[in-house]
Amino acid sequence: MTASALPGTDAHARRERLAYWKLAGLLALAAVAMTIASAFVGYARLDVLPALADALHGERSLPAMVLTQLRLPRAILGALVGFSLGITGAAMQGLLRNPLAEPGIVGVSGAAAFGAVVCFYSGLAGAFALALPLGGIAGAFVVALILFALVGRGAGTMTLILAGVAINSFAGAMTSIALNLSPNPYAALEIVFWLMGSLVDRSLPQVWLAAPLMVAGWALLISVGPALDALTLGEDSARSLGFDLPRLRVKVVAGCALAVGAAVAVTGVIGFVGLVVPHILRPFVGARPGRLLLVSGFGGAILLLGADIAVRLMPIRPELHLGVMTAVIGGPFLFSLVYRLREDA
Amino acid sequence: MEIRAEGLEVRFGDARILGDVWLTLRPGELVGLIGPNGAGKTTLLRALADLVRPTRGVVRYDGKPRSALGRAVLARRLAFLAQGDEVNWALRVDHVVELGRLPHRRAFAGPSQKDRDAVERALQAAGVAHLRFRACSTLSGGERKRVLLARALAAEGEVLLADEPVAALDPLHQLRIMQLLRSTARGGAGVVAVLHDLMLATRFCDRIVLLCAGSILLDGDPAELSDALIRKAYGVTAFRGEQDGQPFVAPWVPCDRSSDESFGGLR
Numbered sequence: 308m309t310a311s312a313l314p315g316t317d318a319h320a321r322r323e324r325l326a327y328w329k330l331a332g333l334l335a336l337a338a339v340a341m342t343i344a345s346a347f348v349g350y351a352r353l354d355v356l357p358a359l360a361d362a363l364h365g366e367r368s369l370p371a372m373v374l375t376q377l378r379l380p381r382a383i384l385g386a387l388v389g390f391s392l393g394i395t396g397a398a399m400q401g402l403l404r405n406p407l408a409e410p411g412i413v414g415v416s417g418a419a420a421f422g423a424v425v426c427f428y429s430g431l432a433g434a435f436a437l438a439l440p441l442g443g444i445a446g447a448f449v450v451a452l453i454l455f456a457l458v459g460r461g462a463g464t465m466t467l468i469l470a471g472v473a474i475n476s477f478a479g480a481m482t483s484i485a486l487n488l489s490p491n492p493y494a495a496l497e498i499v500f501w502l503m504g505s506l507v508d509r510s511l512p513q514v515w516l517a518a519p520l521m522v523a524g525w526a527l528l529i530s531v532g533p534a535l536d537a538l539t540l541g542e543d544s545a546r547s548l549g550f551d552l553p554r555l556r557v558k559v560v561a562g563c564a565l566a567v568g569a570a571v572a573v574t575g576v577i578g579f580v581g582l583v584v585p586h587i588l589r590p591f592v593g594a595r596p597g598r599l600l601l602v603s604g605f606g607g608a609i610l611l612l613g614a615d616i617a618v619r620l621m622p623i624r625p626e627l628h629l630g631v632m633t634a635v636i637g638g639p640f641l642f643s644l645v646y647r648l649r650e651d652a
Numbered sequence: 653m654e655i656r657a658e659g660l661e662v663r664f665g666d667a668r669i670l671g672d673v674w675l676t677l678r679p680g681e682l683v684g685l686i687g688p689n690g691a692g693k694t695t696l697l698r699a700l701a702d703l704v705r706p707t708r709g710v711v712r713y714d715g716k717p718r719s720a721l722g723r724a725v726l727a728r729r730l731a732f733l734a735q736g737d738e739v740n741w742a743l744r745v746d747h748v749v750e751l752g753r754l755p756h757r758r759a760f761a762g763p764s765q766k767d768r769d770a771v772e773r774a775l776q777a778a779g780v781a782h783l784r785f786r787a788c789s790t791l792s793g794g795e796r797k798r799v800l801l802a803r804a805l806a807a808e809g810e811v812l813l814a815d816e817p818v819a820a821l822d823p824l825h826q827l828r829i830m831q832l833l834r835s836t837a838r839g840g841a842g843v844v845a846v847l848h849d850l851m852l853a854t855r856f857c858d859r860i861v862l863l864c865a866g867s868i869l870l871d872g873d874p875a876e877l878s879d880a881l882i883r884k885a886y887g888v889t890a891f892r893g894e895q896d897g898q899p900f901v902a903p904w905v906p907c908d909r910s911s912d913e914s915f916g917g918l919r
Contacts, residue, residue, distance in 0.1 A: 317768065324762055404740040537754055540803070541738040543703050549727030549755045594741040594787070 327598055330591055334605035338386060341612035345382035346374070348616050353378070380509045385615045386608045387514070388506070388574050391521045391566035393607020394600050396581025397588075398528045401535035401596030402559045403464055406644070410567045410581035413454060413467055413560060414474025415447050419571035420502060421478040422446020427498050428485045439501075440516050440572040447568020450474055454560045458553050463542075467556065504575035504630025506615050517569040524566030525604065531558050532597030539596060577630045579637025580607050586644060610636075653729050653810040653842065654678055655700055659709035662695050662866075669695045670866045673709070679810065682837040683844045684857030684874075688886050691863040693846045694735055697813050700844070701732040727755035731807035733814040735846075737796040742787040745799050749774055749784075752806030771806050777832055778802035779825065793820045801829065811842045818845075818852065830856040850882070850890070854901045875899065883907050 347355050351373055358370035395410035403412070411417060426432040426442035457470055489495035534555045537545040546552060584606040585599055592598040614632045621627065655677040662670040670692045677683060685693050698704040700711055702718045713721050731752065739748055752774065753767040775781040778798045788796055797820050804812060817833065818826040830852050837843045837858070847853040853860060854874040862870040862877065864885040870876060882890045882901070891904040
């Protein structure tokens with residue numbers, strides 16, 4: 308019996324593919340719209356279009372500088388970091404087959420934060436502009452190497468999670484020591500505020516530093532889509548379908564280290580985006596992990612830009628840190644998720 | 653494709669799971685892999701599918717080791733149905749069955765007409781076509797098992813290795829699936845099914861491989877499964893019957909009193 312015996316099957320498959328690309332396209336458009344909206348929102352009154360015209364003509368007018376040095380880096384980084392958190396959350400949940408997995412679970416974000424804190428503590432952060440993000444990236448890189456060594460020794464998924472717990476606790480403890488021994492209260496305050504995550508006062512060079520790393524991470528994560536789909540049937544089945552699991556783990560860890568390491572290095576730790584977004588979008592892609600990756604990226608960008616616009620529009624000064632805002636949204640969501648999971652059990 | 657296990661030994665730590673197993677699987681044959689719990693059936697099946705590395709010995713596919721064949725080629729030619737009914741996330745039935753076609757697809761290409769036809773045939777064969785738009789999480793264990801069998805069938809490989817394909821199925825579906833496995837073998841595929849039901853094994857299989865404590869006690873015709881072998885492997889006596897000219901074997905009573913006593917606490 309062939310498919311032609313069941314009219315509508317082919318049409319259905321086509322319709323389904325179209326629906327997926329429509330969803331991805333819509334989310335991409337919304338992410339672009341949010342990025343533009345983010346450039347329009349700020350404390351100073353700014354006519355964005357004349358400022359853009361000035362900037363394009365190379366005039367160093369005040370509006371042009373506000374746009375290129377304050378608004379644009381913030382908007383672009385919001386989109387890039389949101390995308391990184393969303394796609395990595397989806398990949399981690401797919402790899403670990405656990406709805407409570409999030410980008411930081413293998414320890415990459417904790418280590419990146421610690422790397423940046425070392426730069427604060429040592430005074431490197433004040434010595435040159437890109438020291439902070441470079442320190443963060445170095446932290447993520449070291450952890451990625453440790454995790455690769457583990458995978459190389461045959462470590463499975465559970466070992467990766469446990470290693471992540473160990474790395475996160477250690478990085479957290481070292482960060483606390485840095486705070487504890489901080490030379491003056493201002494340095495400690497600076498570290499604490501930085502750890503809360505924010506897009507304020509970021510520069511275009513930071514964007515250029517982080518963007519290529521993040522894009523490389525996204526590419527790696529998108530390449531594992533079919534393997535994550537196969538993994539829904541368990542490890543043996545995925546291997547029998549021709550997928551090399553150690554290679555899959557290395558790719559996901561590398562993608563996570565590049566995308567989230569670079570994100571944390573420039574913005575500090577922003578939680579919950581990577582956890583929440585895949586959950587919201589999962590029903591729209593038939594729960595297929597491979598198809599969840601790209602849309603979660605766009606969803607993450609939308610959510611993070613939305614939160615960043617919200618902190619600027621809310622009448623609270625000084626403005627709330629972005630990590631605080633996402634946790635305020637994400638906490639109750641996580642609770643409702645746990646509540647529903649309890650009902651399913 | 654002919655699969656040969658040559659002197660396989662598998663150890664997990666100190667425990668020897670398989671010891672010196674020699675076995676040949678030929679196309680067109682339905683082989684019933686039977687044996688008591690812990691005999692090493694799943695490990696043998698996984699070793700045949702290149703999912704566990706033997707500590708000694710080698711598995712050859714048409715005379716070649718897996719390394720010479722390549723992982724992707726083996727995935728196209730051999731389908732493996734794992735024990736249990738694991739499906740993570742609320743995936744839809746037709747999407748699960750479609751996963752069986754992954755080895756045949758180019759990276760990131762959608763399913764072709766050929767893939768869709770194979771999925772359709774598998775859905776029909778396993779009797780789950782009516783469930784195609786249901787999420788697997790809403791199915792019963794038996795239904796999910798049949799969906800996963802459809803997934804393995806959709807690969808349309810030359811070999812199907814199925815670990816307990818009829819566990820958790822009702823009698824009607826047990827019979828249907830055994831008929832399906834036999835017709836798959838008649839179609840030219842080599843099929844190995846791990847079975848606990850001696851009646852189904854002796855009735856439907858062309859060949860029986862009886863495994864006990866990691867060694868093969870019998871590799872032969874179902875008629876060769878003697879009372880002595882059943883007693884030795886399972887510790888039970890056998891009831892033999894014949895229906896429509898087909899002989900069958902069913903386990904009857906435990907052989908020794910000591911096993912009664914060890915279960916005494918349950919009464």
